[in-house]
Amino acid sequence: MLFIFAFFVFDVFSQRNVSGVVVDNTGEPILGVFVEEVGTTNYVVTDFYGKFNTTTQKDNSVLNFRFIGMLPKTVRIRQDRVLYIVLEEDTINVLVNYIYVPRYFSIGANYDVANSLFGISFSNGYNERPLIHFEDFGRFVYKISVQSNFGNDYAFEGNFGVLYPTGFFDLWHWVRYVQKVSINYTHKNLSDNVDFRFNKISIKGYTYSRFLQSSLFLEPAFQSLNNENNFGVILGAQKGFGKPRFYSGLSVGYFSDYWIYSAYIRGRIGWSSFSYQLTYDRINNHDFFNVGLSYLFNWRRR
Numbered sequence: 001m002l003f004i005f006a007f008f009v010f011d012v013f014s015q016r017n018v019s020g021v022v023v024d025n026t027g028e029p030i031l032g033v034f035v036e037e038v039g040t041t042n043y044v045v046t047d048f049y050g051k052f053n054t055t056t057q058k059d060n061s062v063l064n065f066r067f068i069g070m071l072p073k074t075v076r077i078r079q080d081r082v083l084y085i086v087l088e089e090d091t092i093n094v095l096v097n098y099i100y101v102p103r104y105f106s107i108g109a110n111y112d113v114a115n116s117l118f119g120i121s122f123s124n125g126y127n128e129r130p131l132i133h134f135e136d137f138g139r140f141v142y143k144i145s146v147q148s149n150f151g152n153d154y155a156f157e158g159n160f161g162v163l164y165p166t167g168f169f170d171l172w173h174w175v176r177y178v179q180k181v182s183i184n185y186t187h188k189n190l191s192d193n194v195d196f197r198f199n200k201i202s203i204k205g206y207t208y209s210r211f212l213q214s215s216l217f218l219e220p221a222f223q224s225l226n227n228e229n230n231f232g233v234i235l236g237a238q239k240g241f242g243k244p245r246f247y248s249g250l251s252v253g254y255f256s257d258y259w260i261y262s263a264y265i266r267g268r269i270g271w272s273s274f275s276y277q278l279t280y281d282r283i284n285n286h287d288f289f290n291v292g293l294s295y296l297f298n299w300r301r302r
Helices: 002-013 094-098 165-169
Strands: 017-024 034-037 043-045 051-055 061-066 073-077 081-087 104-112 117-123 140-148 154-163 180-190 196-209 214-225 228-241 246-254 259-268 274-283 286-298
Touching: 034 051, 043 051, 061 081, 073 081, 104 140, 117 154, 117 286, 214 246
Parallel strands: 017 081
Antiparallel strands: 017 051, 034 043, 034 061, 061 073, 104 117, 104 286, 117 140, 140 154, 154 180, 180 196, 196 214, 214 228, 228 246, 246 259, 259 274, 274 286
């Protein structure tokens, strides 16, 4: 018991509380700066006002501040601190930084309990954690998921997104509240026990509500359900709880003569690179319930 208590005390006092704001050389706050504790998986991202708050995992650590198009900056942390970080524009490598290889890659396995479909997924981090907590995936993010019962039933989902499109297109003053835009395609075919054919193509835009402390999205979509075509809109929200440990989300959409619903719970297993996911989807009167486990590889870029 004494050993456990001593270990706990050492672990608590080895952490440092660090907060602050990140701005550019004009004093404007920068949304989406990646703040990483070097040598760990600990990270945070600045909010709309350029603010961040983190707790280091070590008593003597280095924080790395990076944003596409800006020169990175590192700060050594030996005690609790409040920082004011100014990032300078990288005029030489700005174009190269827009298209660099992501540091993260995720592979996962999942099972649709309601329809007995086994599946695998690949991504460079897309949707492995909610989009209110961006990781260093680069400018572009993607995810591909395939499921099958090794018979006539199968499902496919593909997503491709652009993080912070405002900086990329230099339209900050026009669409400064948009954090991410993605194009999504879903196809499901069930014919063994029920006749169900579904296709969806959509474009989704995300923003962050400081009042609700949640990420909100709007998704206009075109759907085909059993050869009946409909246009509709999906509204949703997702929120994180307790540091990078637990997340949940909910969305609702209406398509002329039927509704669709989706809800999920996602979280990390301790401080490991493994994460779990529970997802429930209802399309008209058909249910999908997925349980999954994924592993996030961290490839350090030199």
